[in-house]
Amino acid sequence: MFASDGPSGRYLLQPLLHDAAICVSAPAFAVSARDGQLRGAGADGFYDRDRRLLHTLHLAVDEREPEAIGCHPLGPDRMRFTAVHRYPGDPTDDPTVLIERVRGADGTETITVRNDGARDRRLRIDVAAATDLTDIATVKSGRGATPLPAVATPTGLSWSLVGPEGESHSTLTVEPAPGAAATRPNAFGPVTSQPEISDGPEGGTLTWPVLLLRPGARWQVTLRVRGRSSPLPPGQPDAPTLEAPWSVPTVEGDRRLVALVRRGLADLRALRLADPMSRDGDGHEDQFVAAGCPWYLALFGRDSIWAARMLLPLGTGLALGTLRTLARRQGRSHDRFREEAPGRILHELRPGEARHGRGLRLPAHYYGSVDATPLFVTLLVEAWHWGLPTAEVERLLPHAELAMDWVQRSCGQDQDGLLRYRPRPGGLVHQSWKDSTDAVRDALGRHIPPPLALCEVQGYAYQAAVGLAGLVAALGRADRAAELRAWALGLRKSFRDAFWVDAGDADAPASRYVAIAVGRALSPVTGPASNMGQLPDTGILDPADCRDVAAWLCSAELNSGWGLRSRSALVPGFNPLSYHGGSVWTHDTAIAVQGLCAAGRHAEAARLTDGLLDAATHFQYRMPELYGGDERTPDTPGPLDYPAACRPQGWSAAAGVALLGALLGLRPDAAARVLTVRPMPPEFLGPLSATGLRLAGARLDVAVDRTGAVCVDGLPEGWHLRTEGP
Structure with a gap:
């Protein structure tokens, strides 16, 4: 600050x-x-x-x-x-x-x-x-x-x-x-x-x-x-002229979740921007969600992608607008100051150069993000699974291929094949979502400088490669799919060899945890952090890995009782009001819940969800960018404000829909035309229903009753239902 x-x-x-x-x-x-x-x-x-x-x-x-x-x-x-x-x-x-x-x-x-x-x-x-x-x-x-x-x-x-x-x-x-x-x-x-x-x-x-x-x-x-x-630079996003490109569902169930979804969608409507380069006279415009107000009311690749991913159960319109907007600005050449490279996805777009102080000087078009590029690929893949029309998928596929090429080239710079960031002087020091200057510390509290390979970024890259392989295979490109899967397996092996750390304590939640990052000479950055919570949904972990990660996420070290702390409370340097060193981030907790539900770790997911929903009541359901990571006790009236947090924040406002999709357990597979529903057992958070969701352009209604029975109405023609669980 x-x-x-x-x-x-x-x-x-x-x-x-x-x-x-x-x-x-x-x-x-x-x-x-x-x-x-x-x-x-x-x-x-x-x-x-x-x-x-x-x-x-x-x-x-x-x-x-x-x-x-x-x-x-x-x-x-x-x-x-x-x-x-x-x-x-x-x-x-x-x-x-x-x-x-x-x-x-x-x-x-x-x-x-x-x-x-x-x-x-x-x-x-x-x-x-x-x-x-x-x-x-x-x-x-x-x-x-x-x-x-x-x-x-x-x-x-x-x-x-x-x-x-x-x-x-x-x-x-x-x-x-x-x-x-x-x-x-x-x-x-x-x-x-x-x-x-x-x-x-x-x-x-x-x-x-x-x-x-x-x-x-x-x-x-x-x-x-x-x-x-x-003069205003050309191509600057402006206010949308059309309605929001998503449905507004009717949700019944936990009253906290109902209110969180409702307030979040209202805030997301206010955070929308439109790409003027998309207006071609036919009434169409590409919309996306700005990162947050007041500091980040602009196009941010990572944030806008995550918001669009979280809203996919409400339709693919926001994902399409976000993908097109970023594709138009995808890196074409090498520019050191902008940190641009061919295929790389934009980090942020501003009307002019920004001088943030302490030597941080960022150009209007800035590409200093290691994670936006693989996340772009995954957004396209997931939008395809949720029913983005094939013609739109094929138009965006060359951009996804260029993005995947950047990921693979970047991984190829080191023998271990991990995806690292190497910032220029005067740019962002850390280039993932934890991008503050002291975001990466080890178990002794020491700041660890780049080059660094962050654990969740390896998961993003793996998920992008596997997802893109499935997409191109469905389009008849078996050879390319095999190449991507082989590359992903190599990355998975490198991850397993480099990132697991022995807890060294018999009383620890699990015997091992995933390091926040790997530094020079494959030295792991020790000390439990929330980053590992974004791994279960990527597929890079096996079930035993997910079990150990789930144990850490729900431990008193990381679970504040109001959500997931960004850093363990038991290591030096923990500060509940540090931007990335102990605070709770709304979207980070929601992503962890999504992954835990996908991995079948419903008990752990329910604990984090309950804490996050309780926190929402204290913020009148307008969830801030982040808030204090102090321990919840019977005498704690509520979570403490992080005093400089954006509110509303795009991915925080979208967290309610992310939780809704996770608790219902919705997993579409466009290649097989199958919707899998694996809901959270109702004994944790009660029955839940949502009417007015969207799948492949059709209205979808999903309900889970008190016995755990699933009722789905409105499956698109040719799609089939698979239910898992009770």
């Missing part, structure tokens, strides 16, 4: 978000304190396309701040803030003047002042506004920028900034506009609406000097924040 040194040599600090009110409609969002005031501090502001358009919007009534009494979301993209304005001489303690601010992520804010008392009120309203027009990376680093001069306009205020990469502009306009009628009819008497506009070197003010509010009257004004940067 530390950023670069400030001008005085002191640390600059990343803004905290744990108590922020955030509304989002990608690519725009707004962040403020829970009283609704934007004070120009921390991450406060209205944003669009990674640019802060306004950082101050401060309301005063009679030169006093209203007293906040409520903050209520009206959906992912709107927030209502309620406050009161009291008078010391009133004969009653009851507030009579209420102020309501309804804010939209699209840059609109409606202010309503209401007089619910029995006497006339004469009020002065001041709205101070300012901005620095800085980029989100600067805000995240804690650096901020100097407020810009405001210029009064006939309709409000405006700001502009000319920099080396172009120009940025923003405006704040008022409706009714200045110059409109000074009063508006009101059943309880006239209401003055004419503002005075003043500008200055650090911002401006809109002032309504005298508002007469008779009993029962209300005054209302709408402010609109707009802005842009130019």
